Amino acid sequence: MTLDSTLFAAGYVVEAAILILLLYKRVYKDFPVFCAYVACGMLSDTTQYFLVRRYPNSDLRIYLITTIIDSLFQFCVLVEVSMSVLRPVRSSLPRGAIFAVGLIIALACAIIWPFAKTPGLDQLTLDSRLIVHFQLTFSVIRILFFLAIAGCSQLLSIGWRDRELQIATGLGFFSIVSLTVSMLHTSRVPEFATQYHHLEQLLSASYLCSIIYWIMSFAQKVPERREFTPQMQNFLLAMAGTARSTRIALANSSSAPKNDSFQGR
Structure with a gap:
């Protein structure tokens, strides 16, 4: 069995294992989007494999569509995890807090998007450019998200x-x-240019490692969630209050001219 076949088969095994564990541990109650993301990832791999074999001339368009769907799922996962982090003060936050969190992540993606480029990107087809943009943008945003949570x-x-x-x-x-x-794919170093397939195998192996890490982590009992420090609670509530006051002020200012013109008539 080749290394590609081994990685392909191992991917299905660990994806099935993590999905069964998520259902057994009932993680879907707290993280339904993440569980759906894992399940759809397994389905997407199978669908993409057969579609590419059935329509080889449309492989880039197939990759683009699956990349967009995967990116949207990742965006929703980041929003879900963010709201779970805010769970201790969620009852005190405004009703539209989830939309505010989503807007912040979307703005971060919009800022990263123009810089998510590689050398020679302009020479690629439109589908290839979009695939690279989505992959690099969400790779960076996931790294920043991890650093923010860990830090x-x-x-x-x-x-x-x-x-x-x-x-x-x-x-x-x-x-x-x-x-x-x-x-490394876009590096001008000749050694890396000739190792394209090996680098792709490394990428697949890293994905397997992430799932194995999740399996080992989710198999453990989750501790009871601790409350935020008083300083952090006050900071978050102050931000929420400022955002609410700003929204009300903007709503009042937008309706003021209408009232004045009505009184003038």
Whole structure:
């Protein structure tokens, strides 16, 4: 059996294992989007494999569609994990807090998008350019998300046994390898240019390692979630209050001219 076949078969085994574990541990109750992401990842791999074999001339378009779907799932996972991190103060946050979190992540992606380039990107086809943009953008955003969660873990009162940090760590590790492989693919060093397939195998192996890490992590009992420090609670609530006041002020200012013109008539 070749290394490619081994990685392909191992991918199905570990994906099935993590899916069964997520169902057994009932992780779907707290992280339904993440569980759906894992399940759809397994389905997507199978669908993509057969579609590419059935329509080889449309392989780039197939890769683009699956990349877009995967990116949207990743975006929703980051929003879900962010809201889970804020669980201790969620009841005190405004009703639209989830949309504010989504907007912040979307703005971060929009800022990263123009810089998510590789040498020679302009010479690729439109589909290839979009695939590279999506992959690099979400690799960077996942790395930044992991660094933010890990760096602020003390303030957020979470540790390595908490699901939020475990999910972020798995995504972060795979993203670091993915970003490194993308940079090596476009490197001008001849040695790396001739190792394209081996680098892709390394990327597949890193994804397997992330899933194995999740299996080992989710198999353990999750500790009871600790409350935020008083300083962190006050900071988050102050930010939420400022955002609410700003929204009300903008709503009042937009309706003021209408009231004045009505009174003038």
